[in-house]
Amino acid sequence: MSKPTTGPFEKTAGWLDWYARPTKPRFKLPTGAVDAHCHVFGPGAEFPYAPERKYTPCDASKAQLFALREHLGFARNVVVQATCHGADNRALVDALQASGGKARGVATVKRSVTDNELQALHAAGVRGVRFNFVKRLVDFTPKDELMEIAARIHQLGWHVVIYFEAVDLPELWDFFTRLPTIVVVDHMGRPDVSKPVDGPEFALFLKFMHEHPNVWSKVSCPERLSVTGPKALDGEQNAYRDVVLFARQVVDSFPDRVLWGTDWPHPNLKDHMPDDGLLVDFIPHIAPTAELQKKLLVNNPMRLYWPEEK
Template identity: 80%
Template sequence: MEFTKTPGWLDWYTGPSKPRFQLPPGSVDAHCHVFGPSDQFPYAPERKYTPCDASKQQLFALRDHLGFEKNVIVQATCHGSDNRAMLDALQHSEGRARGVATVRRDVSDEDLQAMHLAGVRGVRFNFVKRLVDFTPKDELMEIAGRIAKWGWHVVVYFEAVDLPELWDFFTALPTTVVVDHTGRPDVRKPVDGPEFELFVKLMREHPNVWSKVSCPERLSVTGPWALHGEQNAYQDVLPFARRIVQAFPDRVLWGTDWPHPNLKDHMPDDGLLVDLIPRIAPTAELQRKLLVDNPNRLYWS
């Protein structure tokens, strides 16, 4: 197929800084992607965007540069339910990567077993309307029931404003539920306001719900262009992530989100993102749980 990236799509940053924060041994980048390469793994005809290619070799080089030991590779919407690029990356990771797939109702048990052997440990349900077409909830619930026997979990991606209408569905899922990007809060609103309190309530009342405290570059209004140095980068997002880490230290994960799909105003420095970790997990114990204990328990145990 002809590869023409979506207009406005920013190329991922090729010169990430070396983080000053030294990651604890065994750290996991628990949310990242591979895109294509499109001549080997074509993008889905129904995709809502065409990204820049981002290969497994480039992902693994970034892993080593930043100081992570492992990756969790999440199926990207641009590949639809064709998981071949993600599975290929797992198969070349030497056991250092796990995967989250996208599957449809017609997936066979044989395919699920093969994905499990390759390292898949979850499926992703996307509820962000601008990225995917709506999948009926009964189909998603059927898929959740089938993957539960493998010990897999469900990753859900949604925007905070939609949580009230999704609450009943999320709380009925028969698996561990991992929420992407702190539930995408509107960081212009108070961290103790009613919208974010609803997400906190979800985690407090449902101990099977986890959260990734990732993507400040995606959520921030102030952005990385700090007027007074890096200490102010993405400062509007950090209180939301810090609150979840401190309230639910055994159910949080962190990831780069490389190569940062659908960003249009700036492309982040992944080294800077790593250096923000001590500001959301301020103690060594919280950092170890966030980066080592929790992801290894969920994906490698």
């Protein structure tokens, strides 16, 4: 079922729309579970996409996001600003304000953002900013500008979310380790899972986390990393099995500094669009005990995004 884009926008050619009828997960989420990485797109007629965007998605509204949350069994969301909206956070803020306190946000801001604008974002529920270093998605922002933003949001108790690819970690290391905030890495820094889990590339990422206790990681988006894809193994529901060893090692090594999210509505996928119910069933493969599951899905995101309730 194709999802339209409203307003004067035409979807990027070949765009994969989000899965219309996700299955009900077999894995029962712990009470209070948080989907700690998801997005809203538009709707374009109400919240126009940024002129500088690298892609035009289908619309994916707050109502559709919240319906998915209920279907999967999550209690809360962390909505991350999508690059197609640039630094115009209106769609994000609208979703947070409509959530009844069940959502927090990660915004994108520029150096020109005023203190009053930051305070308004905080009041809406924003608790972090995202710095994107994936060159195919965004244009380069000078590191001095990003460092200035990080210093300002640190005063609000916010954190920085960083999105990069594994091959770029060596050149970004010095900048990342100077950030004054908690630093949350999207999707384990996108490791190449066709390489050995004990190889030098992933070892560098683990070293990054070992040496810097302010660094957290999302162990999400196996559909972006997998080569084997959403296939069963020996009759078992073990989708994206080539990602399991990588995510499991991060969860085992840093159980108090990991987060998980669906990444709905899954922007810029080229191979397949994942079933969000199947993604939830991936969780017990990377966090096999009830204790690890509660830390990953409840304790850690609550500590970071709703500290006033802990």
